[in-house]
Amino acid sequence: MSASASIGVTGLGVMGRNLARNFARHGYTVAVHNRSAGRTRALVQEFGHEGEFVAAETAAEFVAALERPRRLMLMVQAGEATDAVIEEFAPLLEPGDMIIDGGNAHFADTRRREAALREQGIHFVGVGVSGGEEGALHGPSVMPGGSVESYAVLGPMFEAISAKVDGEPCATHIGADGAGHFVKMVHNGIEYADMQLIAEAYDLLRQVGGYGPAEIADIFREWNQGRLGSYLIEITAEVLGHTDAVTGGPFVDVVVDRAGQKGTGRWTVQTALDLAAPVTAISQATFARAASGQTALRAAYRGLPGGTTPVLSRTEAARFASQVENALYASKVIAYDQGWSMIQDAAKEYGWDIDLAAVARIWRGGCIIRASFLDRIRAAYAQDPALVSLLTEKDFAQEITDAQVPWREIVAMAARRGIPVPAFSAALSYYDTLRAERLPAALLQGQRDFFGAHTYGRVDKPGMFHTHWADADRPETDA
Ligand SMILES: NC(=O)C1=CN([C@@H]2O[C@H](COP(=O)(O)OP(=O)(O)OC[C@H]3O[C@@H](n4cnc5c(N)ncnc54)[C@H](OP(=O)(O)O)[C@@H]3O)[C@@H](O)[C@H]2O)C=CC1
């Protein structure tokens, strides 16, 4: 077999198959391989006319089909499957070759794999890919980590197959080793928060506003024309407008209310705890999915008293919908701000030089959280690459100021009426926590010193102190 392929894709499932087609459609010769050869044959049979494919049945054939330095992309499940495929192919490769992992791998695994393969002179490139099946074919958002040298070779290919917004590719080198997978993980954490916030808005509009799903679909369609314009709002309108063919009722009413998850949201929360990054809207969104699946707990709580739930009049409902839009927008800004802040924390921790404006730029298209306001986030970080928070940028600050009253009213009304809004509440509390002049953390420090002599700082002098709580006169000493 002659080494004619610019890239090889192994793992021809939902994502791999379409990414391989996307490369081929952009003029690259693509070697294709799958554990079970049937998928390889099916791809070439069905889509062979779209470009140049080299079908390989064995690992040796696959590697032999690749031009040097070899570029071998894995599109398999994260974890053991990825390690198994690396173990199969790495011994067949040579220094300078590149293994690209396009799956949703945990960034810590990517760091481990990158370090191990670097010893053999192989570039291991962890790449976040977002956009699902359609995005993989028509243009995903691509978030490559790994070495600068690997991006010099792979960058033009990723940029070619990625989505384009205003002529700019939705692909950029994120940073060394696991930076690409880290940023993809945070993308998914933000995705969880955005979806939960939209779901809470729907619930309020339905339970308090008295709107039906098709009417709420129309409200979302209208919002999609404004500052909330995004793929997630757009598809939410589609889902809410869909009628179930069996019952003739709204589709959303026949779906079991237990949200699944593959794990990237959970990883975001676990990692945030390690980094002490307070991504509260993201974590509440993740826990909301977990709570929805707690069947026994839900049965135990069901029927306990809640708030009052009178439905609003149509006139009141229209005003209410506008308040919900404000609350949704303000909470969404907070959720995205939390994501960017977490990326900044990780960049410090892992020594990554991440261009925060570029992250916003490549999320404007192709990915699940693509949204019109990402262009403004891009501009904010382009103007000040070290921006600590979006809320210090004047236009975002003004919007949050303007959304204050309705945002608070929505959260308060939800509490009065017993409607769960964990992500709205978390976003508002985060805002109030960070803007507070003084936090009750001072009392926590006192409690910690009381029971564990954990010491505390004082506002009026440097150093750490301990109060001898058991002594009658409670003297304070330097710690
Ligand atoms: N689906 C999506 O929307 C998105 C998925 N991703 C990520 O992309 C990756 C692939 O996902 P997707 O295409 O949906 O998955 P699929 O389940 O459709 O395909 C999985 C592929 O992995 C192969 N595979 C699984 N285990 C092994 C193994 N031990 N050894 C060799 N090959 C193996 C399968 O081969 P076989 O045919 O032989 O079973 C199959 O080709 C995952 O990491 C996923 O998280 C990322 C973004 C979006």
Ligand SMILES: O=C(CO)[C@H](O)[C@H](O)COP(=O)(O)O
């Ligand atoms: O990576 C993705 C998009 O960017 C997937 O859509 C995501 O994995 C879906 O996650 P979950 O199943 O946990 O909702």
